Amino acid sequence: MTTTEEIQTDLGRPAGLGPLGWLRWAWRLLTSMRTALILLFLFALASVPGSIYPQRSISPDRVAKYFKDSPGLAAWLDRLWLFDVFTSPWFAATYLLLFISLAGCVIPRAAAHLRELRRKPPAAPRNLSRLPQHASFASSEATVESLAALLRKKRFRTVTGPGWVAAEKGYLRETGNLLFHVALLALLLAVGAGGLYGYRGNVLLVEGNGFANTVAAYDRYIPGQRVSSDSLEPFSFTLSDFQATYVASGDRRGQPLDFSARLRVTDRPGARERPYDLRVNEPLEVNGTQTYLLGHGYAPTFKILDGKGQVAFEGPVPCLTADQTTYMSECVIKVPDAQPDQLGFLVRFLPTTVPAQDGSYVSIFPGAANPTAQVFAFSGDLGMNSGEPQSVYQLDTKKLKPLVMGFKTKPLAVGETLPLPGGAGSIQLTGVREWISLQIAYDPGRVPALVAAALAVLGLVLSLTVRRRRVWVRVTDGDGEARTVDVGGLTRTEGGAGFAEEFSQIVTALQGPEAGRPASPQGVKDAH
Amino acid sequence: MPTDVNSGLATLSDQLILATVLLYVFAMIAYALDLGFGRARKVTAAGEPVAVGAATAAVTAKAGAVQTLDRPGGAPGTGEDAGSERAGDGTLPGEGARDAGPAAAAPPAWAARAGTVAVALSWLGWAANLGAIITRGAAVGRWPWGNMYEFVVAICFAAMTAFLVMQARQPVRFLGAFVSVAAALGLGFAVRYLHVQAGPVVPALNSYWIAIHVTAAICASGLFIVAGVSGVLFLSRGDGPSRLPGRAELEQVAHRAIVIAFPIWTFAVIAGALWADKAWGRYWGWDPKEVWSFIAWIAYAAYLHARATAGWRGRAAMIVQLVAFGCLLFNLVGVNIFLSGLHSYAQVP
Ligand code: HEM
Numbered sequence: 066m067t068t069t070e071e072i073q074t075d076l077g078r079p080a081g082l083g084p085l086g087w088l089r090w091a092w093r094l095l096t097s098m099r100t101a102l103i104l105l106f107l108f109a110l111a112s113v114p115g116s117i118y119p120q121r122s123i124s125p126d127r128v129a130k131y132f133k134d135s136p137g138l139a140a141w142l143d144r145l146w147l148f149d150v151f152t153s154p155w156f157a158a159t160y161l162l163l164f165i166s167l168a169g170c171v172i173p174r175a176a177a178h179l180r181e182l183r184r185k186p187p188a189a190p191r192n193l194s195r196l197p198q199h200a201s202f203a204s205s206e207a208t209v210e211s212l213a214a215l216l217r218k219k220r221f222r223t224v225t226g227p228g229w230v231a232a233e234k235g236y237l238r239e240t241g242n243l244l245f246h247v248a249l250l251a252l253l254l255a256v257g258a259g260g261l262y263g264y265r266g267n268v269l270l271v272e273g274n275g276f277a278n279t280v281a282a283y284d285r286y287i288p289g290q291r292v293s294s295d296s297l298e299p300f301s302f303t304l305s306d307f308q309a310t311y312v313a314s315g316d317r318r319g320q321p322l323d324f325s326a327r328l329r330v331t332d333r334p335g336a337r338e339r340p341y342d343l344r345v346n347e348p349l350e351v352n353g354t355q356t357y358l359l360g361h362g363y364a365p366t367f368k369i370l371d372g373k374g375q376v377a378f379e380g381p382v383p384c385l386t387a388d389q390t391t392y393m394s395e396c397v398i399k400v401p402d403a404q405p406d407q408l409g410f411l412v413r414f415l416p417t418t419v420p421a422q423d424g425s426y427v428s429i430f431p432g433a434a435n436p437t438a439q440v441f442a443f444s445g446d447l448g449m450n451s452g453e454p455q456s457v458y459q460l461d462t463k464k465l466k467p468l469v470m471g472f473k474t475k476p477l478a479v480g481e482t483l484p485l486p487g488g489a490g491s492i493q494l495t496g497v498r499e500w501i502s503l504q505i506a507y508d509p510g511r512v513p514a515l516v517a518a519a520l521a522v523l524g525l526v527l528s529l530t531v532r533r534r535r536v537w538v539r540v541t542d543g544d545g546e547a548r549t550v551d552v553g554g555l556t557r558t559e560g561g562a563g564f565a566e567e568f569s570q571i572v573t574a575l576q577g578p579e580a581g582r583p584a585s586p587q588g589v590k591d592a593h
Numbered sequence: 594m595p596t597d598v599n600s601g602l603a604t605l606s607d608q609l610i611l612a613t614v615l616l617y618v619f620a621m622i623a624y625a626l627d628l629g630f631g632r633a634r635k636v637t638a639a640g641e642p643v644a645v646g647a648a649t650a651a652v653t654a655k656a657g658a659v660q661t662l663d664r665p666g667g668a669p670g671t672g673e674d675a676g677s678e679r680a681g682d683g684t685l686p687g688e689g690a691r692d693a694g695p696a697a698a699a700p701p702a703w704a705a706r707a708g709t710v711a712v713a714l715s716w717l718g719w720a721a722n723l724g725a726i727i728t729r730g731a732a733v734g735r736w737p738w739g740n741m742y743e744f745v746v747a748i749c750f751a752a753m754t755a756f757l758v759m760q761a762r763q764p765v766r767f768l769g770a771f772v773s774v775a776a777a778l779g780l781g782f783a784v785r786y787l788h789v790q791a792g793p794v795v796p797a798l799n800s801y802w803i804a805i806h807v808t809a810a811i812c813a814s815g816l817f818i819v820a821g822v823s824g825v826l827f828l829s830r831g832d833g834p835s836r837l838p839g840r841a842e843l844e845q846v847a848h849r850a851i852v853i854a855f856p857i858w859t860f861a862v863i864a865g866a867l868w869a870d871k872a873w874g875r876y877w878g879w880d881p882k883e884v885w886s887f888i889a890w891i892a893y894a895a896y897l898h899a900r901a902t903a904g905w906r907g908r909a910a911m912i913v914q915l916v917a918f919g920c921l922l923f924n925l926v927g928v929n930i931f932l933s934g935l936h937s938y939a940q941v942p
Contacts, residue, residue, distance in 0.1 A: 102898055109891040116881035116932055123878065151879045256877070265874070315598075317792045324796050346800040346872050357874040504874040511876055518863045526856045529897070 095162070096169030104163040111159050115150035118142060122149070164253055171246045178239050185224040186233035189537035193553030196537075198568040201551045202576050203543075212538050212550070215575055221536065230538040241527025248521035255517055259510020264288040264297075266505050270304045271364045271381045272498040277301035278354070278505065298507065300351040302330040302341070307361060307499045311432050319390055319431050326358055326501050343501075353507060360502040362386045363394050365414050365438055371403035371490040378402075383500045384414050385458055392416045392431040397460045399447050407449075408490060409460045411441040416497075418476060426476050436497045437476035442468040444489050532556055534564055536571060550575065602732035603791035609725035610746065610784060616718030617753070617777040623711030624770035628836055630704035711769055712760070718773075719757060722750045722780075732791045738807045739794040741929060745783040748925070749776040751815025755850065759819065765846055767838055771822045802868035809861035814925060816854035817893075821918035823847040827911050844907065847914060848900065855893050862886050881932040885924035892917030 082090070094100060119127035128148050132139040139148075146153030193199055213223045213230045221232035266283035270276055278301065280286055280294045288294070306327040312320045326343040332351050341349050349356040364381040371377040377400045384396035398410040417430035418437040426439065443465035449455060468485050477483055482493040534556040541549045552572050556564040726747060730737035738744045756772040759765050827843040837843070865886070870876040877883060896913045899905040905913075 098898075102895060105891055106895060109888040112879065112884045112887060115879050116884040116928070120879065123880065312793065315792075316790060320793070321795055322793060323799070345796040346802070346868075348871060348874065355870075355874060357872075359874070506874050508875070511870060514876065515863075515867070518866070522856060522859050522863065525859060529852050529856065 092169065095166050096173075098170065101163070101166045101170055104159060104166055108159045108163055111156050112150065114147050115156075118147045118150070120148060120150060122151070160253070164250070167246060167250055171243060171250065175243050175247070178243055181239070182236060186222060186231040186535060188224070188226055189229040189231050189539055190553070193537055193539055193551045196553035196555050198554035198565065199552065200569070200572045201549055202572070203547045204550050204576065205547055207540060207548060207550050207575070207577070209538075209540055212540070212575055215577070216536065216538075216571075219571065219574065228540050232536045232538075233534070234536075235531050235533035237527050238531040238533050239528075241524045241529075241531060243524070245521050245524030245528055248517045248524055251517035252514055252521065255510040255514035257510070259289075259508040259514065261289045261291045263506065263508040263510065264292045265507070267359070268503045268505065269383055269500055270503060271383060271500045272304050272307055273381075275301060275303040276503075283505075298352050298354040299334055300330065300332050300354070301334075302328045302349070302356075304501060305329055307501055309361060309432065309499075311430070321431070324358060324361060326361075353509065355506050357504045357506070358501060359504050360386075362500050362502075363392065363414050363416060363433070363436075364498045364500045365396070365412070365436070365494055366496040366498060367398060367410075367412075367438075368493045368495050369398070369400055369403070369408065369410075369490065370492075371400070371408065372406065372488055373404045374490075375404065377404070377408065377490070379495075381498045381500075382412070384412070387413075388428070390431065391428040393428045395458075397458055399449065399457075399460065401447055401449050403444075403490065406444040406489065407447045408485075409443040409445075409447050409462070409465055410492065411443075411460055413439040413476075415439070415476060433497050435478075437478050438494045439474070439476040440483055440492055441470055442483075442485055442489075442492065444468055444485075532564060534567070536568070538575065597734075598791050598793075599732040600791075602728045606725045606728040606732060606791070607788075609721050609728060610780060613718050613721040613725060614777050614780045614784070616714055616721055617773045617780070620711050620714035620718055621770050621773035621777065623707050623714055624766070624773060626704060627708035627711055628767055628770055630701060631708055708766055712757075712766070715753065715757060715769060715773060718776075719750070719753050722746070722753060722776075726750060729791055733793060735794060735799075736803050736807070738803065738811065739798055740787075740789055742783050742787040742789050744807070744811070744925075745779055745787060747811045748814045748818070749779040749783070751811050752776055752779075752818040753815075755815045755819045759846070759850075763846075767836075768819065768822060768826075768846065771826060772819060775818055775822055797872055800868065800872070802864065802871065806861060806864040806868050809857050809864055813854045813858035813861055814921065816850045816857070817918060817921055820847040820850035820854065820914065821921075823850070824911050824915045824918065828908070828915070840907065844911065847911070851893060851896065851914065855897065858886075858890060858893065862890060881928050882924065885920065885928050889917060889920040889924050892920050 119131060121128050131142075131148075142148060146155065150156055190196070194201075209225050209228065209230055213225050213232070216223050216230060216232040219234075221234045222236075223230055223232040225231075264287060266280075266286040268276055268282065268284055276282055278297050278299060280297065304326060308323075308325045308327075310322045310324075312318055312322060324345055328341045328343050328349065329338050330341045330349065330351070331338050343349050343356065343358050345358055348358075362384055363386075364383040366381045367378065368376065369378040378398065382396045382398050384394035387393050387395045393416075394414040396410075396412040396414060398408075398412065400408040400410075415426060415428035415437050416432060417428050417434040418426050419429050419435075421427045426437070443460070443462060445466045446464040448461045448464055455461065468487070468489055469483065477492075477494040479494050479496055482491050484491045534554065536555075537553045539551040539553075541551065543549050552568075552575060554564065554568040554571070726737050726743075729743060729746075733739075738747050752772060753776050756765075756768055760769065823843045823846045826837055827840055827847070830837045830840065830843070832840065865883070866876040869878070869880075869883075892913065896910060896917055899913045900910040
């Protein structure tokens with residue numbers, strides 16, 4: 066909290082006071098401007114490690130890699146919460162202290178400012194020529210009332226006394242300053258409330274499939290502490306089609322240009338379906354819940370027959386993108402129902418396939434211009450009954466017998482079938498679909514946070530641009546007609562340079578039509 | 594979304610950038626000559642510029658008002674630049690007194706013109722810089738700040754604009770040599786290390802927010818650079834007489850630039866949050882860029898606070914300002930190079 070008008074609190078230590086005295090002293094220390102400044106610095110400093118070490122909430126995979134690469138160091142960093150900086154106790158401590166310090170500083174000041182707003186400008190000092198700005202001129206008709214009226218026209222607040230006018234202007238500076246700090250408090254509150262009452266989650270959706278907003282439908286769901294699972298907005302949608310466009314030639318070949326996911330959205334059960342074109346930067350909003358397009362990939366569809374000739378699997382298999390520039394993807398198919406032996410497949414999906422010189426096959430473009438799948442087949446025990454959790458993206462090949470291997474076999478084109486050796490069955494690439502990954506988020510704090518931020522900027526601009534200034538006028542009767550008008554000015558704010566001009570304009574205005582007579586704004590000294 | 598690149602315009606843009614660098618370097622030389630051999634600044638022992646206002650304003654109250662008005666914001670008495678044009682016309686008695694010092698030996702005739710030439714050269718460079726930005730934008734049919742190269746070029750342009758506008762309104766020509774160096778170095782760095790062929794942007798950047806968020810960041814950065822340059826001069830100049838202006842004046846230039854830049858920066862950060870809300874599904878997520886813009890923001894806020902607090906004025910406040918400037922530069926360049934984040938423009942070739 067600041068301004069020049071800062072009331073510097075005396076931080077002298079209480080000499081031999083009881084516990085109450087110490088408490089009061091601690092409170093004053095905490096809510097002083099110096100402490101607030103130091104806390105603000107600490108807050109900034111505390112966020113630095115968060116930008117240097119990978120954070121669990123942002124990139125868990127990089128944290129895992131850190132643990133793998135240097136386990137000893139990682140364990141220590143983890144003990145200091147350096148992978149969870151923004152939820153760590155010490156970060157929360159700075160945040161809370163700053164919050165208390167701000168509140169303790171702002172609230173009494175707001176009260177003082179309210180009183181100040183009702184107070185009249187102080188009476189004119191005796192000797193106006195001692196003020197940083199001073200001028201005097203002779204006038205025959207100027208009166209205290211007429212001068213005060215002129216000042217009021219310039220939006221000064223005035224008081225008059227015998228032979229003097231006191232005027233003040235620029236109260237908005239302190240108002241702006243308070244607005245800024247109160248808005249900061251509100252911003253912190255809004256962010257906190259958003260975290261408590263909001264939730265976010267991720268889903269992967271294949272073309273043709275649908276999603277309904279329930280906790281069970283999420284692949285990953287992160288609720289705030291105060292969210293109940295039945296408060297989720299009951300909307301649903303189906304992904305009818307996903308389109309990605311890429312630069313087709315030149316040295317940026319393969320760079321994505323546009324992504325667009327066509328959805329059919331039902332806002333609440335029973336409502337009419339509406340189409341929505343979901344894009345990057347254009348989330349779908351249903352009653353404050355936002356759905357974002359995060360990523361995409363391929364989901365080739367397969368039909369797998371087992372050794373008995375029965376259809377053991379049919380449908381799309383979402384693949385992980387192994388290479389972002391060519392969208393070469395890797396997929397795993399587990400067919401536990403295959404008879405007599407379980408079947409497992411590792412698939413490399415190549416969206417635009419060309420043969421490489423060494424006889425292998427590679428993808429050269431992210432779009433699906435010539436999609437093929439290279440299949441590695443296994444039979445045996447998939448190990449799915451062991452009770453250990455398994456990733457759908459990994460095949461545990463310990464108890465499996467390889468059936469088909471080799472990078473150099475010609476990959477399957479759409480419609481082609483690969484018979485498995487030994488009558489174990491067959492696998493057919495039946496088509497290519499795409500999947501999209503979505504983030505769905507509900508954050509009730511986002512609009513209040515925006516309003517608070519906007520108010521903070523408004524307050525900031527006011528407190529930086531408005532200048533608090535006072536002008537006093539004394540009218541002295543001289544001999545005969547002529548009176549002497551003394552004008553003095555004072556700005557209480559840093560950077561008072563511009564006030565000199567304003568002051569001379571005010572003097573000119575006070576002189577009225579008589580201007581042009583010799584007058585001397587003496588010592589137009591700069592106040593600072 | 595247009596994918597064709599007009600390669601003629603793109604090449605023109607690259608050539609204009611080279612012309613800009615040359616012009617800035619020439620301007621820098623001319624400014625340096627002006628600073629070194631032109632009319633010396635007269636500075637009192639205390640380092641405060643001599644006040645001319647007292648005497649000049651004595652003409653009439655009205656004239657006084659007008660006279661100070663045409664240098665808005667310029668504290669009376671800080672005027673030196675204006676003096677070099679007006680000296681000798683006898684209407685400003687204050688000027689006569691200023692020539693009394695030993696440093697006031699008449700400068701050679703060519704040196705008197707160096708300042709004017711410098712300003713002309715930097716306006717030319719500015720125009721070439723602007724031309725380079727416009728042709729680049731026209732070549733690719735989008736806002737021309739879609740990658741590090743374009744972003745740095747735009748910041749140098751903003752810094753030069755901030756300086757030129759300021760010097761048209763206030764006597765701050767002395768800054769010219771230093772701002773030109775900074776801009777020329779920035780452009781040189783961009784051309785040498787960051788240059789990429791003109792081309793379309795990735796979908797994340799294809800949004801009207803680029804016009805709001807990035808433009809604000811660029812404007813604020815340009816002003817912060819002017820403030821940073823004044824800060825460096827402030828610290829490198831002693832308290833004694835010097836060809837550089839007094840410390841109070843340098844401080845004022847820095848303060849004025851920051852007072853304008855700070856709300857713009859705040860706005861840029863908020864606009865970034867609004868964009869992040871649209872693009873990444875959260876308005877604040879402690880991405881490295883977010884962390885460092887926040888840190889730079891706090892550091893500049895601390896400067897404004899420090900200046901308002903007694904005991905921190907002058908040197909200490911200036912050091913806080915330069916720390917803030919360091920954070921800003923790290924955010925603009927360092928974060929993109931050393932820390933990985935979501936800002937997808939940040940790929941450095
Ligand atoms: C204030 C320091 C910042 C600077 C200098 C900065 C600069 C930029 C630049 C140059 C771009 C890329 C536009 C382009 O290349 O055409 C960008 C994009 C973006 N910025 Fe910032 N930014 C800053 C802070 C932030 C903050 C604090 C946020 C969010 C809270 C944010 C959110 C975004 C978003 C969402 C995008 C577009 C998406 C993307 O690049 O992938 N920025 N910013």
